[in-house]
Amino acid sequence: MAAPLGQYKMVLFARTTDKEILRGAQNGGIVTALLSYALDTGIIDGAVVAAPSRSKPWRGKFDPWRSEPIVAMTRDQLLSARKTGYNISPNVMMIKEATRSYGLDRVGIVGVPCQIQGVRKAQLYPIGMRGVPDKIALVIGIYCMEVFPYQSIVQIVEDHGGVKMESVEKIEIGKGNFTVVTERGRTIQIPLNETRDLEQPGCHVCLDYAATLADISTGSAGSPAGWSTVFIRTKIGDEVWKRAMQAGLFETKPIGQVEPGLGAVEKLAVEKITRNKKTLEDRDFIGTKGLRNPYITT
C-alpha cells in the first residue's frame, strides 16, 4: 500500500473568499467554491453532489439530513448541497446518468474515497459505464473516516443525542466526538466509541482516508476551524487549482505554519488504515472459512 496520504503535488490550508458559500459550508467551503467556479468557467457543465433527498420520504416527510446524489448544474443547486450528513449518498450511480438524460460532456463529481475508487474503476474498467471514461472532467475527494447508514444517524441523533432530527442545525465528527448542533445552538457531543458499532460495515475494509485517487481532495483534518487541508494530486487538479487561485477564489496558508498541520492528517489516515487492515485479516477467521477479501481476486 502506497503512503497513507497517497501521491500529491501540493498540500496547503485554504478557505474560500466567497462569503455566501462560507456561511453554510462544513469547513473551508472548498468543494462548493471549486465546483461553482468550474461551472462558471465551463471546466465542467455539471457536477454529481450529495444533496438533501427530495425523492424518498421517510416516516412521511423529506428529512434534509438524508442525502441523495443529484446532478447540480446551477450555483444554487450546489449551495443546497453544502452540509455533510455523514450518511451514504451513492454518488457514483449518477455519473452515467449525467452523461445520458442530463446530456453532460464534462462531469464533475464529489465523493468519499471509496466512491473515488469507484469512479477511477469506471474510467479504467468501464464495464457498464459506456461513454463515462472520457467525460469525467473533475474529481474532488473528501476525507472520510467512516460513513453511517441513514437509520444509524437517526438512532445516534434521536436515541443517543435525545434530539429531534428536524431540530438539527449541523452534524460534525471530529476530535473523538460526534457533535450535534441544534437550531437553538445547543451542542450535544457523543463519544465516537459509542457510535463505532453503528458505522456502515463496508467502511471497515477501506484502506484510503484522504481520497488518494482524486484530482483534488479536501477535509477539515489538520487545519484550524473554518479552514480545510487541500491536497492537489493530479495534472487536472493542478490546472484547475491554479486557475481558481488566479481568479482569487481562495485564501491559503502554507502547511508548515499552522497547528495541528499535516501530522494530524497522517495520524488519522494511519489509524484508519491499520484498523481496517486488521478487520480485513480478521475476516479470514470469522468462521472456519474466510470471507472474501476484495483486494485479492481468487
Next chain:
Amino acid sequence: MANKITVGHVHMSGCTGCLVSLADNYLGLIKILDDYADLVYGLTLADVRHIPEMDVALVEGSVCIQDHESVEDIKTARKKAKIVVAVGGCAASGNINRFDRGGQHNQPQHESYVPISDLIDVDVFIPGCAPTPQMIRNVCVMAYLLLRGSDDQKALAAKYLKPLMALAKNPIASKANFNTLMQEVINVGLCMGCGSCAGACPVRAISMEFGKPQGARDLCINCGACYSQCPRSFFHFEVMDEYEAITDIINGAMK
C-alpha cells in the same frame, strides 16, 4: 509500433450488439485496424470460411449445446486463438440466453445456451450488455501491448488485464447477475453504497435504497456488469494507483 497482431471476431448466439459496440469506437476502431491489429476473421467483415490461426479471438454470444456446428466452432476458436476474449454478457455470463427454453421456429429443440467459459478455457472476460466501446478498446490496446509492446508495456498490460483474466477463471463471474452482487458483496459486508452497480446497470434495474443496491430482479438480464463494475468485486491497488499513466497510454495509443 512493431508488426500488428491478428484479431478475429467469432460470432456465436448473440445479437451482434458487441460487434456494433466495438464499431462504436468510430475513428478509434479505424486507428486500431490501421496500427495495431489485422482483422483476419469476422462475419461479413472478412471473407474467410474457416477460423484461421490468430492472436486474439473476440468471441461474442453464448453457445447452444444442441447445435453441433456452434460447439465445433467454439472448440476450433479455442485451438486456433492464443487469447480468447469473451466479449459481452452472453459470452461471459449467459446474459438473456439464460432464459432460453427453445420453441423457436425451425429449430424448436435448441433450448440450452451456456456461456463459452462452460465449454472452453477463456482468457479475458468483458462483461456487460452491451460491453462499452471503451472497455473493448482498452482490452484490444492492452492485448496489443501484451504481445508486441516493450517490456514495461508488457508488464503494464499484464497488470491491467490481470483482474479481467481472473474474472474469466472465476466460476462466479460466469453466472453473474444481481444475485451475485448480493451474495458476493452485500452479504459479506463489503458494500459501501457507492452506487457503481446502479450506474453500470444497462436496464436500470438497480436503485439505491438507503444507500444499498435494490434490484428489480425481473428486469435483471444476467449481464454481470453490476458485479464486475463494483469496486469491491475486484480492485487492484497497483493498477488503480497508476490510473493516470494508464489512461494517458490508452489515449495516446488512440491519437
Next chain:
Amino acid sequence: MNVLGKYKSVVSARSTDKEILKASQDGGIVTSLFAYALEQGIIDGAVLAGPSSRPWQPQPFVATTRAELLKARGTKYNICPQISMLKEATRSYGLDKVGIVGVPCQIQATRKAQLYPIGMRDVPDKIALVVGIYCMEVFPYKGMQLIVEDHAGQKLQSVKKMEIGKGKFTVITERGNVTQLPLKVTHKYEQPGCHVCLDYVANTADVSTGSVGSPDGWSTVFVRSRIGEDVWGKAMAAGCFETKPIDQVKPGLEMVTKLATEKITKNQKTVDERAHFGVGKALRNPYI
C-alpha cells in the same frame, strides 16, 4: 441396470369398458384403472394430462369424476408438466389419496417427491396410485407443431389422433386422412432433456403400460409394486380388463426389451459424451 426394471407380472391386456375403448390410445388401461380406483375409493382424484387452450397441447389437471377422466384420453406426445399439480392436488383440491399418470421421468420425479419431499409438504403419504406409460421421447409443443404442420402438412386443429410406432410418426385427421413420416425426420425435434433418460417402461411405477409388445388395441401391462399388484388384482377381479399371457402374443416381451435396450444404450452414450463436451470441460451429469 436391467432395462425392464423389477416387476411382479406382465400381461397383455385390454379394457372391457366399451365407452373408454372408443377414444383410448391403445388398451384404455390407464383410464379404466383410474375409473375403477375412483369408484372403489382407492383414489379420490388423479393428476392427468387434459386439454388446454391450444390444440393438442396437454395441461395437467386434477380429475375427480369419470367424465373428467374421459376427457384426458389419448397420448399427446408433447410435454405435460404433471408434477406441477401434484402438491396442488393435496392443497386446493383437498385430496388425500392422489393418483398420477406420467412418463418415466415424471414417475422418477414422483418417487423423488416421496423420498426427498424438499418442497412437497404432505405429498409423500398421499400418493395412492402411480401409473407409468412407456416413453421413447417427448417433443416440445412447438417441435410437435412443426412436425405436424410443416412435415405432415396438416392443420393441428384437424388432427384426431397421433401415433408413434413401427418406425413411423402417424398423423390421423378428423376426415380420416392418414400421413406417415419416417421417425428419422422427427428425431431432431425431440426434447433435449429426453436424451439423458435411462428408463423406457417406467421402472418405478406401481403399474406401467404401453402399446409396444401387444397387438393393436391391446397394451402390455407391467405390475410392479405391492400397491400395483393389489389394485390390479382387484380390477381384474371386478372384470375391468380382458388379458392374454404375454408369451402367446405377437410381438411379445422381446420387442419391449429391444426398444428399452436401444433407448437406454443410446441415452447412456449421450450421458457419457457430456462428460467431455467442451475442451477439457464437462456438462453436469445429474445422476452422480
Next chain:
Amino acid sequence: MEIFTEHVNGIMIHKITIGHIHESGCTGCLAALMDNYQGIFTILDKYADLVYGLTLVDVRKIPKMDVALIEGSVCIQDKLATDEVREVRDKSSVVIAIGGCACSGNITRFDRGGQQNQPQHESFVPVSDLIDVDIFVPACAPTPEALRNVCVMTYLLLRGNDEQKALAGMYLKPLMDLARSPYGSKASFNTLMQEVINLGLCMGCGSCAAACPVRAITMEYGKPQGLRDLCVNCGACFSQCPRSFFDHELMEHHEQIMGMLKAVMQ
C-alpha cells in the same frame, strides 16, 4: 446384503443427542419439525435426546452433541452469532443446515440493515459460508417429512447396523454433496436455469413448479418460467428437480424405503 428391508429389526440400543440452534431465522423450520406431530414424540422417545434448543431445553452453553440442526443464516456483523456457529461446529459431529436461510441465505440475502437498534447488521450469510456443513435440507420452510427422513436416516447412519448405515449413507449422500457443491449455498431460480435448463437436462416434469413455496414458477410450453421478483432464494426448486440429483439405485427401492420409514415412525 439386503439393505432395503421394509421391517426394522433389532431394538435400538442408545439414542443420539440432537440440538436445535437458532440463528437469524423465523423459527419456521422448528415449527416445520414440530409439524410431524406424534412423529416428533416417536423420534424423541426412541431415537434422539434434545440436548440444546431455544426455550425447549434449559441449557445455556452449547453441549457436545451428535447432530446439530442449524436454522437461520448468520449475521457476520454480530459477533455472538459467528462465535456460536463456530462453537456448534466444534461441539457437534454432524451439522445439518435446515431451511432456506441456513442452506442458501433465503430472504436474508435481501438484508441491507437499517433495522432499529442494530441498523448496521446488514450482512447475512448461509451457515455453509462460515463452517463446513454436512447435510442440507433446503426449502423455505423445509417439509416435516424431509426433516423426519433426515433425522431418521442420520440416526441410522450413527447407530444403525451395517445395512442400515449403508442405506442411510446412500440416502443422505446427495444432500451431503449439495452442502459441498458450489451452487448449493447460492440456490435460487437462477440455479435452476444455470444448472438444469441451460445444460439441456430439463424435461418439463413440473417438480419445480410444485415445490416452489411462493408459486413463482409456472410451466410455459413445458419449461419452468420463474417470476424472479417473487423468488425467495430457498433452493426448493433446484433440489426437488429430479435432474439436480437422482440416484437410480436408491430410487428403485423407493417402496421398501418408504415402508421402512413408516415402520420406524410407528
